Amino acid sequence: MSDVFSPDIDRFLKTGGLFLAGLAVLVIASVTYYATPKYTRVGYEPVQPIAFSHALHAGRLGMDCTYCHQHVASSPHANIPHARTCMNCHGEPYGNIQSGSAALAPLRDAWASGNPVPWIQIHRLPDYAYFHHAVHVRRGVGCVTCHGKVNEMEVVRHEEPLSMAWCLGCHRDPAPHLRPAGEVTNLDWEPDGESASFARSLIEDAGINPPKSCSGCHR
Numbered sequence: 001m002s003d004v005f006s007p008d009i010d011r012f013l014k015t016g017g018l019f020l021a022g023l024a025v026l027v028i029a030s031v032t033y034y035a036t037p038k039y040t041r042v043g044y045e046p047v048q049p050i051a052f053s054h055a056l057h058a059g060r061l062g063m064d065c066t067y068c069h070q071h072v073a074s075s076p077h078a079n080i081p082h083a084r085t086c087m088n089c090h091g092e093p094y095g096n097i098q099s100g101s102a103a104l105a106p107l108r109d110a111w112a113s114g115n116p117v118p119w120i121q122i123h124r125l126p127d128y129a130y131f132h133h134a135v136h137v138r139r140g141v142g143c144v145t146c147h148g149k150v151n152e153m154e155v156v157r158h159e160e161p162l163s164m165a166w167c168l169g170c171h172r173d174p175a176p177h178l179r180p181a182g183e184v185t186n187l188d189w190e191p192d193g194e195s196a197s198f199a200r201s202l203i204e205d206a207g208i209n210p211p212k213s214c215s216g217c218h219r
């Protein structure tokens, strides 16, 4: 060893250099870990091509989530509505609401060209994790549990981490997160005195048992 390191470096290593090196590794590892998307994506709210407000449409106007997200209870992936859905109300020959508004120009362009509105995606799991949207919705997990109070958001915000630990937290004990099927899109629903026994019997009767083994979510 003494051939490799000069006496100075040798002394440095023996008196704390190793400690410092260890500390540096730890700092780099933590920064890499906490700066990965799962920690930075909570709060992500990109500026969308159209200033579409859920607080207005799903909140004040009271539209049901499934008017626009039609496939939430039938498909592995939720869908963003086609321009046609918006044109039902905002299009010239149809609803005619604000049909000349500058804010809706990208919608009219999309409708005319047949291209989708270039919405920026907010929630996205990595490809190696398997998720099935409709299974959750059909079993009575509410939109609000995984997406927060979208009906009060002017701009959709990434509310929950969607991390593995977060998924497993519910899979190990789903009872407190289940609601009657009719309340899934009611973001203001709160559990009452009967909810706990309702959830217990639902879990028993339907044999609800979310996967906890690796192959359940990594297929």
Ligand code: HEC
Pocket (backbone or CB within 6 Å): 048, 052, 054, 057, 058, 063, 064, 065, 066, 067, 068, 069, 080, 081, 119, 120, 121, 122, 123, 124, 143, 144, 147, 150, 151, 155, 156, 185, 187
């Ligand atoms: C009038 C149509 C409409 C209604 C009603 C509606 N949405 Fe949306 N939703 C959209 C559009 C358009 C986007 C994409 C633009 C955006 O993010 O605001 C979107 C985006 C979202 C996203 C983010 C998608 C992503 O990129 O990850 C979530 C979550 C969502 N909606 C949930 C809901 C919930 C929950 C309700 C019911 C409370 C609801 N939406 C009602 C039209 C609608």
Ligand code: HEC
Pocket (backbone or CB within 6 Å): 050, 051, 052, 053, 056, 057, 061, 063, 068, 081, 085, 086, 087, 088, 089, 090, 095, 097, 098, 101, 102, 103, 104, 107
């Ligand atoms: C059921 C009817 C209905 C549907 C469907 C609908 N909207 Fe609206 N939208 C409204 C109403 C009502 C207003 C409020 C109009 C007002 O303030 O005069 C509005 C307002 C807006 C505004 C504000 C316009 C402005 O200039 O102030 C935008 C932007 C908008 N909607 C986008 C969308 C998009 C994008 C979709 C499709 C994802 C959509 N809307 C679907 C009824 C609807």
Ligand code: HEC
Pocket (backbone or CB within 6 Å): 065, 066, 069, 072, 077, 078, 079, 080, 121, 122, 123, 124, 125, 126, 131, 133, 136, 137, 141, 142, 143, 144, 145, 146, 147, 162, 184, 185
């Ligand atoms: C158990 C949690 C959970 C529940 C309940 C849930 N979602 Fe999601 N949602 C997710 C996850 C996770 C993603 C991202 C999926 C992916 O990347 O494949 C997502 C994605 C979305 C998207 C984006 C789709 C896209 O193509 O960009 C929309 C819209 C959406 N959800 C709406 C809803 C609505 C409306 C409800 C209630 C009817 C709901 N979600 C209930 C977890 C959930």
Ligand code: HEC
Pocket (backbone or CB within 6 Å): 125, 129, 130, 131, 132, 135, 136, 139, 141, 145, 146, 162, 163, 166, 167, 168, 170, 171, 174, 177, 207, 208, 209, 210, 211, 216, 217
């Ligand atoms: C709030 C509760 C909750 C959360 C959060 C949740 N799940 Fe689930 N998950 C369930 C329930 C309930 C079922 C239904 C189990 C059954 O029917 O036996 C389920 C079922 C599943 C299944 C089985 C689907 C099938 O095809 O049978 C997969 C895979 C899954 N979840 C993945 C995920 C992933 C990945 C996440 C995180 C992004 C997640 N879940 C978050 C409650 C939850």
Ligand code: HEC
Pocket (backbone or CB within 6 Å): 038, 125, 126, 129, 162, 163, 164, 167, 168, 171, 211, 212, 213, 214, 215, 216, 217, 218
């Ligand atoms: C309930 C669903 C679920 C189960 C069960 C599950 N995972 Fe995951 N796993 C996920 C999701 C979702 C991600 C992506 C997390 C993210 O993007 O933050 C993930 C990410 C990972 C990663 C990437 C590193 C990381 O932490 O982000 C590894 C490695 C992994 N899982 C291994 C496993 C192993 C091993 C098991 C079994 C002991 C397991 N997973 C069980 C859902 C699950």
